[in-house]
Amino acid sequence: MAKQVGAESLRTYEEINAKIKRGDAIVVTADEFISHVAEYGLEASAKEVDVVTTGTFGAMCSSGAFLNFGHSEPPIKMSHCWLNDVPAYKGLAAVDAYIGATAMSESQGFEYGGGHVIEDLVRGKEVHLRGEAYGTDCYPRRAIETTFTLKDLNQATLINPRNAYQHYNAATNGTDKIIHTYMGTLLPQFGNITYSGAGQLSPLYKDKGFQTIGIGTRIFLGGGLGYVIGEGTQHSPQTQFGTIMVRGDLREMSPRYLRGATYYKYGTTLYVGVGIPIPILNMSVAESAALTDDDIHTKVLDYGVPSRGRPAVCDASYAELKSGNVLIKGRKTPTSPLSSFKYAKEIAETLKRWVLKEKFLLSRPAELLPERREFKPLETDRHETKSGHASSTSVPRNPERGESR
Amino acid sequence: MKLRLSYPTGKVPNPVLSQVVLDTKVMLNILEAKVTPTTGEVTVDAPVRGAQLERVISLFEKQGVHVDRILASVRIDPDKCISCGACVSPCPVQAIRQNTNWDVELDEAKCIKCLLCVDTCPVRAIAST
Numbered sequence: 190m191a192k193q194v195g196a197e198s199l200r201t202y203e204e205i206n207a208k209i210k211r212g213d214a215i216v217v218t219a220d221e222f223i224s225h226v227a228e229y230g231l232e233a234s235a236k237e238v239d240v241v242t243t244g245t246f247g248a249m250c251s252s253g254a255f256l257n258f259g260h261s262e263p264p265i266k267m268s269h270c271w272l273n274d275v276p277a278y279k280g281l282a283a284v285d286a287y288i289g290a291t292a293m294s295e296s297q298g299f300e301y302g303g304g305h306v307i308e309d310l311v312r313g314k315e316v317h318l319r320g321e322a323y324g325t326d327c328y329p330r331r332a333i334e335t336t337f338t339l340k341d342l343n344q345a346t347l348i349n350p351r352n353a354y355q356h357y358n359a360a361t362n363g364t365d366k367i368i369h370t371y372m373g374t375l376l377p378q379f380g381n382i383t384y385s386g387a388g389q390l391s392p393l394y395k396d397k398g399f400q401t402i403g404i405g406t407r408i409f410l411g412g413g414l415g416y417v418i419g420e421g422t423q424h425s426p427q428t429q430f431g432t433i434m435v436r437g438d439l440r441e442m443s444p445r446y447l448r449g450a451t452y453y454k455y456g457t458t459l460y461v462g463v464g465i466p467i468p469i470l471n472m473s474v475a476e477s478a479a480l481t482d483d484d485i486h487t488k489v490l491d492y493g494v495p496s497r498g499r500p501a502v503c504d505a506s507y508a509e510l511k512s513g514n515v516l517i518k519g520r521k522t523p524t525s526p527l528s529s530f531k532y533a534k535e536i537a538e539t540l541k542r543w544v545l546k547e548k549f550l551l552s553r554p555a556e557l558l559p560e561r562r563e564f565k566p567l568e569t570d571r572h573e574t575k576s577g578h579a580s581s582t583s584v585p586r587n588p589e590r591g592e593s594r
Numbered sequence: 595m596k597l598r599l600s601y602p603t604g605k606v607p608n609p610v611l612s613q614v615v616l617d618t619k620v621m622l623n624i625l626e627a628k629v630t631p632t633t634g635e636v637t638v639d640a641p642v643r644g645a646q647l648e649r650v651i652s653l654f655e656k657q658g659v660h661v662d663r664i665l666a667s668v669r670i671d672p673d674k675c676i677s678c679g680a681c682v683s684p685c686p687v688q689a690i691r692q693n694t695n696w697d698v699e700l701d702e703a704k705c706i707k708c709l710l711c712v713d714t715c716p717v718r719a720i721a722s723t
Contacts, residue, residue: 449717460676460716526679527678529679
């Protein structure tokens with residue numbers, strides 16, 4: 190008989206939640222589960238442990254927040270608006286807006302963006318709102334300028350279309366020049382390697398087959414409570430590039446786990462903290478939760494090749510990457526992470542505490558995420574011209590730092 | 595002691611550095627060099643102290659080369675740092691490392707104040723001192 194995906198053969202969600210409520214659930218972090226398995230074996234560990242907690246804290250560009258400002262007197266249907274000079278998406282109802290992490294300030298450019306606006310809101314700082322409208326019979330006002338804080342908003346909902354990649358490519362640079370990428374600063378001639386993802390703490394790698402994570406899974410998001418609301422964009426679980434879309438109330442979150450950031454000459458983004466509890470429902474989930482940094486491999490790509498088909502230079506496990514050096518063509522190359530292992534560990538430990546002490550219950554997903562999804566490229570009809578590309582006036586130029594791509 | 599040598603216009607064609615090495619027999623190690631046909635800026639490590647160091651500096655200055663002693667380097671603000679590691683491997687002299695807790699640590703003695711880490715830090719936790 191074929192094994193059923195998500196089969197609750199070791200324990201059910203109801204049994205786990207009953208134990209959490211009674212206070213006798215066995216909850217460990219992914220790091221602790223790995224040690225447990227090393228000592229007692231997979232089968233014994235799977236029988237004993239109910240829940241494994243995970244965590245990651247990395248730059249996640251596909252992040253942003255829906256805000257509702259409330260109505261002014263007289264009211265306005267803003268067609269454009271800026272938060273601390275960062276443009277927010279206004280193709281929505283009168284006073285709804287979406288502030289995206291990578292939108293950049295029209296006055297400060299690379300130094301301040303949507304990610305920073307979100308962090309400032311969570312910090313309780315005052316944010317400057319400027320809006321424009323063409324005016325209608327029902328919304329006569331044509332301009333607005335005011336300040337607000339997170340508390341003043343009706344809703345402030347973080348909705349991130351793509352977070353928490355299962356694992357990610359590592360980056361190096363084979364050219365003769367230093368380059369600045371979304372994978373950080375890469376020294377010439379394979380001078381260093383940067384990598385991202387939380388390795389053996391990575392939420393989506395600990396349920397590699399997506400047997401427990403689905404729509405409605407309750408998670409740690411930005412220091413508060415969140416939910417998985419679907420597959421993330423570019424979800425590609427068959428290659429371990431699975432992703433999730435998540436939502437949570439910004440008002441419950443903490444600036445420790447939502448940090449605006451700038452990648453030099455690349456742009457702004459948001460560091461997001463995500464933690465997911467993995468219920469050990471069956472042996473196959475246990476096996477996945479027990480994967481170690483040695484088991485999780487990634488490709489080191491040459492980001493010096495500005496193409497979507499960047500060539501792989503070598504393969505490395507997260508254990509090798511974490512060791513600080515990886516061999517490229519026989520030469521020891523320094524490695525360093527871009528996402529924070531310190532915070533990832535902290536998130537897994539916090540989530541463990543929530544489940545144990547604050548009765549954070551596990552939710553049975555309404556629907557599991559697809560186990561396969563084709564990752565398609567975008568074909569273009571014509572070649573880019575040398576002179577006529579991307580010189581839009583809406584892209585902020587930073588006088589000091591020059592223009593990014 | 596690390597020194598930043600600023601060559602004024604016209605001094606670049608002269609082998610000033612070689613002359614200083616020959617005169618003092620101090621093995622200057624070039625850590626970084628930006629040389630154009632007219633001006634130049636070179637960072638060197640002079641593995642000497644006291645009178646010997648003063649002699650190296652005065653010989654450069656005699657040739658019209660401006661010498662800055664690199665005393666302090668950069669500072670990592672622990673309140674802003676998220677211990678990510680983005681600054682670690684790009685450091686060309688491996689002056690930044692992460693300890694077993696992944697906390698970022700700077701070895702001031704190795705730092706050549708190139709300031710690459712200042713730009714690289716995603717949360718602007720590193721500042722030049």
